[in-house]
Amino acid sequence: MNQLVIKGSLLIDGTGRPPVEKGAVRIAGDRIAAVGPENEIGSPAGLPVVDCGDQVLIPGMIDCHSHLSMDPTQENWPARLNDSDAEQALRAVNNLAVDLKAGITTARSLGDRNFLDVVCKKAVESGKLLGPRLLVATRGIRATHGHGMVGYPFDGPDAVRRAVRENIKAGADVIKLFITGTVRTGPELPCYPSEQEIAVAIEEAHRAGLRTAAHCIGGKGFEICLAAGLDCFEHGYFLTDREIELLLKSDRWLDLTPSPFFTEERIQTLPKEIADAFRKDRDEVARRMQVILRSGVKFVAGTDGMHGELAQELDYLVRYGASESQALAAVTRNASAVLGLEETVGTLEAGKFADIVGVQGNPLKDIRALKKVRTVISRGKLFSPQP
Numbered sequence: 001m002n003q004l005v006i007k008g009s010l011l012i013d014g015t016g017r018p019p020v021e022k023g024a025v026r027i028a029g030d031r032i033a034a035v036g037p038e039n040e041i042g043s044p045a046g047l048p049v050v051d052c053g054d055q056v057l058i059p060g061m062i063d064c065h066s067h068l069s070m071d072p073t074q075e076n077w078p079a080r081l082n083d084s085d086a087e088q089a090l091r092a093v094n095n096l097a098v099d100l101k102a103g104i105t106t107a108r109s110l111g112d113r114n115f116l117d118v119v120c121k122k123a124v125e126s127g128k129l130l131g132p133r134l135l136v137a138t139r140g141i142r143a144t145h146g147h148g149m150v151g152y153p154f155d156g157p158d159a160v161r162r163a164v165r166e167n168i169k170a171g172a173d174v175i176k177l178f179i180t181g182t183v184r185t186g187p188e189l190p191c192y193p194s195e196q197e198i199a200v201a202i203e204e205a206h207r208a209g210l211r212t213a214a215h216c217i218g219g220k221g222f223e224i225c226l227a228a229g230l231d232c233f234e235h236g237y238f239l240t241d242r243e244i245e246l247l248l249k250s251d252r253w254l255d256l257t258p259s260p261f262f263t264e265e266r267i268q269t270l271p272k273e274i275a276d277a278f279r280k281d282r283d284e285v286a287r288r289m290q291v292i293l294r295s296g297v298k299f300v301a302g303t304d305g306m307h308g309e310l311a312q313e314l315d316y317l318v319r320y321g322a323s324e325s326q327a328l329a330a331v332t333r334n335a336s337a338v339l340g341l342e343e344t345v346g347t348l349e350a351g352k353f354a355d356i357v358g359v360q361g362n363p364l365k366d367i368r369a370l371k372k373v374r375t376v377i378s379r380g381k382l383f384s385p386q387p
């Protein structure tokens with residue numbers, strides 16, 4: 001069995017316990033055997049040691065909102081989602097390698113074309129493809145007239161029920177619904193699927209033991225989803241005070257994805273009209289995010305397909321009021337809970353998967369340290385730097 005010890009100047013295990021000076025992790029196979037101060041973890045003579053020097057060790061990060069074949073840095077990237085399957089698969093292969101190198105060892109993909117995500121997930125699991133462990137939604141479910149670039153249209157409760165069942169049969173781990181658009185087009189935020197369609201999708205997913213996530217920026221669709229038992233709200237850009245209050249009371253999760261409104265690199269590649277719609281509401285989204293982050297709502301974070309840039313999402317969250325420890329939890333411990341993987345990933349604890357990242361700097365003092373990933377260990381294997 002592969003065994004090694006990894007050492008850093010500081011170890012943040014992600015549980016919320018204080019960081020450990022001169023921390024180390026002993027790895028056996030793909031699991032963590034021991035975590036603690038370097039001189040206490042026990043290291044049988046002859047065990048290989050990876051000394052990360054002044055790096056800080058943290059749990060492998062989790063992107064709660066990805067799309068495998070999306071690349072928002074490409075010109076008119078929404079149109080590229082209609083590329084051939086082969087082109088999309090090649091992009092996904094590249095994106096997954098970028099993610100892993102950026103310290104993302106687990107990702108939840110919330111909608112991809114033609115079940116490409118299931119193929120990628122299996123290829124990562126079997127070791128054929130380099131990338132984070134994946135939880136996948138397969139086809140996003142949207143109404144014909146609704147938004148959802150990676151969604152497929154299904155109309156009527158029967159069609160929605162069938163779509164959910166087909167997704168599950170094809171290998172979906174989570175069911176993704178598209179409720180609203182992403183930018184505001186008028187004073188009222190539309191809710192595209194009917195109340196009955198939303199309820200059927202969530203009921204069908206839950207009965208099969210799957211969780212649900214919904215693209216929802218606010219409006220009447222928010223309350224419908226809440227009442228129907230939705231597990232995780234995605235984006236929430238325009239949640240009102242009242243909606244935030246309801247979310248807080250419900251104890252449900254919000255997955256924050258700031259970059260679509262704040263990262264010019266992904267906005268300038270959009271057709272001008274759409275790009276301007278994002279820019280127009282940037283300040284309003286910033287204000288709403290500040291209210292959300294002050295409210296005590298439980299949140300995680302995702303890139304929405306901006307591969308390799310999860311740390312940038314956290315930079316925004318800290319800028320708008322999250323503490324560094326909240327931001328780190330949003331991509332480690334809390335993210336693992338949202339994915340239902342809290343027993344196996346999200347913290348550095350004995351028995352969990354050996355997903356460990358070494359960063360330059362202490363992210364609890366400056367979250368931007370997460371942009372400086374130097375070492376990535378995924379399932380006990382050292383990927384970067386190469387051994």
Ligand SMILES: [Zn+2]
Nearest residue numbers: 065067110304
């Ligand atoms: Zn998305």
